[in-house]
Amino acid sequence: VVTAxxxxxxxxxxxxxxxxxxxxxxxxxxFDLVGLIVLGEVTALGGGVxxxxxxxxxxxxxxxxxxxxxxxxxxxxxxxxxxGPLERxxxxxxxxxxxxxxxxSVAGTAxxxxxxxxxxxxxxxxxxxxxGGGVxxxxVAHETPAxxxxxxxxxxxxxxxxxxxxxxxxxxxxxxxxxATAAAAFAFLLRVLALWxxxxxxxxxxxIG
Amino acid sequence: VVTAxxxxxxxxxxxxxxxxxxxxxxxxxxFDLVGLIVLGEVTALGGGVxxxxxxxxxxxxxxxxxxxxxxxxxxxxxxxxxxGPLERxxxxxxxxxxxxxxxxSVAGTAxxxxxxxxxxxxxxxxxxxxxGGGVxxxxVAHETPAxxxxxxxxxxxxxxxxxxxxxxxxxxxxxxxxxATAAAAFAFLLRVLALWxxxxxxxxxxxIG
Amino acid sequence: VVTAxxxxxxxxxxxxxxxxxxxxxxxxxxFDLVGLIVLGEVTALGGGVxxxxxxxxxxxxxxxxxxxxxxxxxxxxxxxxxxGPLERxxxxxxxxxxxxxxxxSVAGTAxxxxxxxxxxxxxxxxxxxxxGGGVxxxxVAHETPAxxxxxxxxxxxxxxxxxxxxxxxxxxxxxxxxxATAAAAFAFLLRVLALWxxxxxxxxxxxIG
Numbered sequence: 001v002v003t004a005x006x007x008x009x010x011x012x013x014x015x016x017x018x019x020x021x022x023x024x025x026x027x028x029x030x031f032d033l034v035g036l037i038v039l040g041e042v043t044a045l046g047g048g049v050x051x052x053x054x055x056x057x058x059x060x061x062x063x064x065x066x067x068x069x070x071x072x073x074x075x076x077x078x079x080x081x082x083x084g085p086l087e088r089x090x091x092x093x094x095x096x097x098x099x100x101x102x103x104x105s106v107a108g109t110a111x112x113x114x115x116x117x118x119x120x121x122x123x124x125x126x127x128x129x130x131x132g133g134g135v136x137x138x139x140v141a142h143e144t145p146a147x148x149x150x151x152x153x154x155x156x157x158x159x160x161x162x163x164x165x166x167x168x169x170x171x172x173x174x175x176x177x178x179x180a181t182a183a184a185a186f187a188f189l190l191r192v193l194a195l196w197x198x199x200x201x202x203x204x205x206x207x208i209g
Numbered sequence: 210v211v212t213a214x215x216x217x218x219x220x221x222x223x224x225x226x227x228x229x230x231x232x233x234x235x236x237x238x239x240f241d242l243v244g245l246i247v248l249g250e251v252t253a254l255g256g257g258v259x260x261x262x263x264x265x266x267x268x269x270x271x272x273x274x275x276x277x278x279x280x281x282x283x284x285x286x287x288x289x290x291x292x293g294p295l296e297r298x299x300x301x302x303x304x305x306x307x308x309x310x311x312x313x314s315v316a317g318t319a320x321x322x323x324x325x326x327x328x329x330x331x332x333x334x335x336x337x338x339x340x341g342g343g344v345x346x347x348x349v350a351h352e353t354p355a356x357x358x359x360x361x362x363x364x365x366x367x368x369x370x371x372x373x374x375x376x377x378x379x380x381x382x383x384x385x386x387x388x389a390t391a392a393a394a395f396a397f398l399l400r401v402l403a404l405w406x407x408x409x410x411x412x413x414x415x416x417i418g
Numbered sequence: 419v420v421t422a423x424x425x426x427x428x429x430x431x432x433x434x435x436x437x438x439x440x441x442x443x444x445x446x447x448x449f450d451l452v453g454l455i456v457l458g459e460v461t462a463l464g465g466g467v468x469x470x471x472x473x474x475x476x477x478x479x480x481x482x483x484x485x486x487x488x489x490x491x492x493x494x495x496x497x498x499x500x501x502g503p504l505e506r507x508x509x510x511x512x513x514x515x516x517x518x519x520x521x522x523s524v525a526g527t528a529x530x531x532x533x534x535x536x537x538x539x540x541x542x543x544x545x546x547x548x549x550g551g552g553v554x555x556x557x558v559a560h561e562t563p564a565x566x567x568x569x570x571x572x573x574x575x576x577x578x579x580x581x582x583x584x585x586x587x588x589x590x591x592x593x594x595x596x597x598a599t600a601a602a603a604f605a606f607l608l609r610v611l612a613l614w615x616x617x618x619x620x621x622x623x624x625x626i627g
Contacts, residue, residue, distance in 0.1 A: 030359055032357070032358070032409060032410040032412045034356060034364075049263070054476065054481055055481075069329050084414075120487050120488070140348070140354055141353075147452060149449065150448055202498075203449075203450045203451065235566065241568045241570075241621045241622075243575065243619045268473055269472060271542075272473075272542060275536065289620075292622055292623075350566075
């Protein structure tokens with residue numbers, strides 16, 4: 001029960017940050033208000049909806065709990081009216097996004113495990129929960145998804161590591177609020193460090209090299 | 210029972226118009242016959258398939274009823290052989306598309322409510338039913354989705370308003386064929402007016418302003 | 419039981435080829451290691467995941483069986499370290515991809531029929547299983563999907579024909595390992611011939627013509 005509550009709280013805490021990142025991309029692409037709301041909603045909810053469809057938890061939480069739709073709506077409206085200040089606060093927005101990444105990967109993995117998935121499948125679900133919304137955001141905004149680009153700093157890897165920690169702890173029957181918090185904190189710090197120090201994933205050797 | 214029949218009819222009536230809009234985009238993008246059929250099918254069926262996956266109605270209606278696949282196929286073949294005249298009839302095609310938008314938003318919301326979703330989730334389902342196919346169409350055609358672009362006239366907003374009317378009437382136990390028809394007519398007229406008068410959604414203030 | 423085993427084997431055999439095609443596109447687009455793995459996984463698993471969601475087989479096989487995730491992972495890592503030789507072996511890769519196309523269309527249709535779908539819906543599922551991963555690959559890589567482009571050789575049509583053979587044989591209660599093998603061999607040969615001879619789907623008449 002405690003875990004279930006923690007997961008709800010984790011899920012909710014990431015919504016706002018992801019929606020802001022989606023709506024800000026909408027401003028950059030010169031979309032209209034509908035575009036900002038669409039990007040805010042799909043960024044915040046897309047990963048979790050895919051996870052819930054995969055694990056068979058229909059209707060997905062995003063369609064069952066009103067706050068899941070309303071929090072990203074509020075975030076998108078805030079960006080619509082106040083994107084100037086928000087863009088000047090790009091660093092805070094990236095920190096919020098890192099928090100969302102960390103929280104979603106832990107919550108997504110734990111929910112998949114609770115629905116009976118094995119370790120590998122649950123880790124895949126956790127990563128999809130964390131990065132899926134951003135991929136849909138970039139596809140809808142007609143951009144190459146940030147998560148696959150060479151010039152992007154580590155993003156999926158912190159999510160993957162946190163998901164792996166959760167799955168291993170679960171298999172050892174050691175998963176609980178402490179592990180969840182530690183895994184999320186680890187992913188958050190790794191993501192923030194990657195942003196700060198410009199850490200990138202390895203790239204394939206060039207054809208010339 | 211009457212409502213169920215009405216919804217079936219509404220669903221079917223939108224298929225042809227949406228498939229034509231998809232296949233015509235395929236002609237514009239210089240796709241081959243397969244491309245036209247793919248765009249016709251995903252435009253006509255994409256939104257409803259997402260809705261059915263979300264509400265847990267598997268297999269989705271598009272895979273259960275043969276006419277759901279065959280009507281868009283016929284529309285795509287018609288466009289393949291007769292796209293010249295159809296393009297000269299752009300205004301009628303846009304009017305048909307407006308009818309599809311109106312019908313899908315009402316039918317999608319009603320089906321979600323019938324499957325037990327709450328008001329906010331059902332409205333989201335209705336909007337997805339109405340605009341989801343078009344988003345998939347534009348993504349597959351490698352275009353920025355029309356629904357988010359600043360230069361597009363009101364499209365999601367009529368769907369949202371019709372969906373809201375249906376959900377409110379449902380919660381008041383006043384939903385029936387009359388309300389369904391009125392909500393669809395309202396969305397249709399608003400969409401046609403927006404096309405005619407060039408009504409657009411508000412856009413974020415420019416960074417310079 | 420024999421059929422079930424055959425389908426498992428068919429499913430598995432296509433994973434590697436599709437993942438290689440995905441990861442090679444990642445190299446071409448200059449993505450990083452994460453991008454190669456993402457493209458490898460979605461190309462190999464995307465079509466089957468959509469099929470399983472559609473037929474209600476949740477969690478999809480991709481999330482239940484570890485080898486479904488690990489084989490594409492291994493293929494993506496191989497491409498990461500050895501893409502130079504693999505690119506010089508483009509013809510073999512295309513032949514492998516043709517094998518994947520043939521195997522997925524047969525296995526996808528048979529699984530949909532086994533889950534109770536009708537002929538038209540099962541054929542649609544088979545085609546989606548075969549070409550869906552490639553569409554997601556191209557969308558994530560920010561390219562126009564190969565399957566809809568005029569300059570691409572026959573790809574969806576061999577899958578459609580193999581799926582139709584399976585569905586017809588099923589309805590005649592004549593489906594078995596022999597039919598499955600014949601249908602897959604037919605699609606494979608048609609695809610390879612199309613590659614070799616440059617066969618393309620018909621295109622709409624130009625506006626000038």
